[in-house]
Amino acid sequence: xTAKTTKIDRLxxxxxxxxxxxxxxxxxxxxxxxxxSKMAMIGGGIMAVFVxxxxxxxxxxxxxxxxxxxxxxxxxxxxxxxxxxxENWLGLDHLGRDELSRMLVGARQTxxxxxxxxxxxxxxxxxxxxxxxxxxxxxxxxxxxLDTVLMRVIDMMLALPSLLLAVSIAAVMGQSLTTVMIAVxxxxxxxxxxxxxxxxxxxxxxxxxxxARALGVRRRRVVLGHVLPxxxxxxxxxTTLALATAIIEAAALSYLGLGNPDASQPxxxxxxxxxxxxxxxxxxMAVYPALGIIITALGFTLLGEAMREALxxxxxx
Numbered sequence: 001x002t003a004k005t006t007k008i009d010r011l012x013x014x015x016x017x018x019x020x021x022x023x024x025x026x027x028x029x030x031x032x033x034x035x036x037s038k039m040a041m042i043g044g045g046i047m048a049v050f051v052x053x054x055x056x057x058x059x060x061x062x063x064x065x066x067x068x069x070x071x072x073x074x075x076x077x078x079x080x081x082x083x084x085x086x087e088n089w090l091g092l093d094h095l096g097r098d099e100l101s102r103m104l105v106g107a108r109q110t111x112x113x114x115x116x117x118x119x120x121x122x123x124x125x126x127x128x129x130x131x132x133x134x135x136x137x138x139x140x141x142x143x144x145x146l147d148t149v150l151m152r153v154i155d156m157m158l159a160l161p162s163l164l165l166a167v168s169i170a171a172v173m174g175q176s177l178t179t180v181m182i183a184v185x186x187x188x189x190x191x192x193x194x195x196x197x198x199x200x201x202x203x204x205x206x207x208x209x210x211x212a213r214a215l216g217v218r219r220r221r222v223v224l225g226h227v228l229p230x231x232x233x234x235x236x237x238x239t240t241l242a243l244a245t246a247i248i249e250a251a252a253l254s255y256l257g258l259g260n261p262d263a264s265q266p267x268x269x270x271x272x273x274x275x276x277x278x279x280x281x282x283x284x285m286a287v288y289p290a291l292g293i294i295i296t297a298l299g300f301t302l303l304g305e306a307m308r309e310a311l312x313x314x315x316x317x
Contacts, residue, residue, distance in 0.1 A: 033310040040306035046299025054111040057104035063088075063097075065105040065266045071096035081282040093271075093285055094278055103288055106266035109177075110296070113250040113267075117181045118242045121188025126235065128154065129193035130228060133200030137227070138219045151197070157190040166249050170258040177260045180253045184246050195238050199231035206230075233311060241304035244297040251293050268292050 034040040063069060073082050074096045082092040090099035132150040135143035157165070169183040203209065204227060212222050253259055254269025263270055268289040275285035 029310075031310075034306060037306045037310070039302050040310075043299045043302030043304070043306060046295060047303055050107065050296045050299060051111065053104060054107040057107050061098075061101035061104045063101045065097060065101040066264045068096045069098070076278070079281040081278070081285075083282075083284065090288055091282075091284060094274065094282075099285065099288060102266035102271060103268075103292060106268050106271060106289070107292065109260075109265065109267045110247060110250070110269075110293075113177065113181055113184070114243050114246040117184035117246045117250065118188060118239060120181065120185030121242065121246075122192050122235070122239060124185070125189040125192025126196050128189070129196030130200065132193070133197040133204075133231070134223045134227070136197070137201060137204035138223060147197075151194070154190040154193050158194070162187045162245070163249055163252060166253060167256065167258070170253050175258055175261045180250050180259050183253060183258075184249045187249065188242050188246065191238060191242065192235060196231060196235055199234050200227055203227045203231050237304055237307045237311065240300055240307060244300035244304065247293065247300070248297050 070082065070088070070092050074080065074092055074094060076094050081094070082088065082096075084091045088098050088100065090103065093099055093102065128150055132147045132154075135150075136147035137143075139146065166183040166187045169186055170179050173179040173182065200223075209222060209227060212226060213219075250259070251269030251272065254267055255273045257273065259269060260267060263274065271289040272286055272293070275282070275289070279286050
């Protein structure tokens with residue numbers, strides 16, 4: 001069993017452990033601890049700022065992000081670039097476009113790719129993990145066989161480096177924004193599948209499940225009405241962490257030229273790739289999108305880790 005798989009299985013056990021250790025509501029205690037966590041406050045603040053900018057960015061951008069309004073002021077061959085000034089707070093790019101406007105508008109596309117790809121991975125992964133967990137817990141011999149088949153496929157996907165798998169999928173499907181969403185989403189599938197399965201297995205042995213089965217409640221109702229809803233805690237935590245990973249991997253694919261074929265449309269990964277050629281003459285062209293990617297991913301990661309610690313009694317002790 002790999003370290004990656006072990007970490008996922010550990011997260012899957014948290015909800016069941018907390019409900020066994022204390023009679024109070026898991027999420028009430030977790031939210032109380034989150035309110036007192038500096039890590040959660042910083043991560044949540046960064047995430048909120050990023051989402052707000054992504055939503056209102058096109059309306060507050062001072063200029064058209066695709067218009068080469070100051071093309072004549074930038075001379076690439078002579079290494080003459082325009083830095084920050086009153087009219088252009090972050091300067092101009094190599095085609096005379098306003099960097100601030102491109103950063104503001106590019107945040108929306110970055111968020112769109114991250115959210116859609118994460119939701120895709122969550123939907124498919126939860127379906128596979130839910131079926132496997134229900135089959136192993138309540139399906140008898142045939143359920144164990146079905147779980148074995150599904151989990152061996154998931155383990156093979158987990159064994160591959162995530163970025164390598166995403167690049168391979170994107171290369172096969174061709175260059176497009178949809179390709180990036182699908183490639184990053186597929187990478188997220190095995191994590192969500194194994195996580196939900198492990199969480200459901202932990203819940204299957206809980207007292208309320210044993211009582212329901214003893215009273216003759218149908219298996220389908222036990223799974224859908226009790227086990228599945230109480231297994232979603234670790235999945236919610238992982239969704240926050242997966243958003244950070246999705247943003248980084250989507251930017252990496254765009255950087256490699258596998259993203260939106262229309263390079264004029266602002267997106268942080270594309271902006272970083274375009275600025276690479278001019279790093280010696282105008283390093284800030286690369287610094288701005290790089291900082292946007294790093295800070296945004298850091299915000300989601302801090303919030304996700306804070307949520308995980310709030311659920312895990314060992315990490316809090």
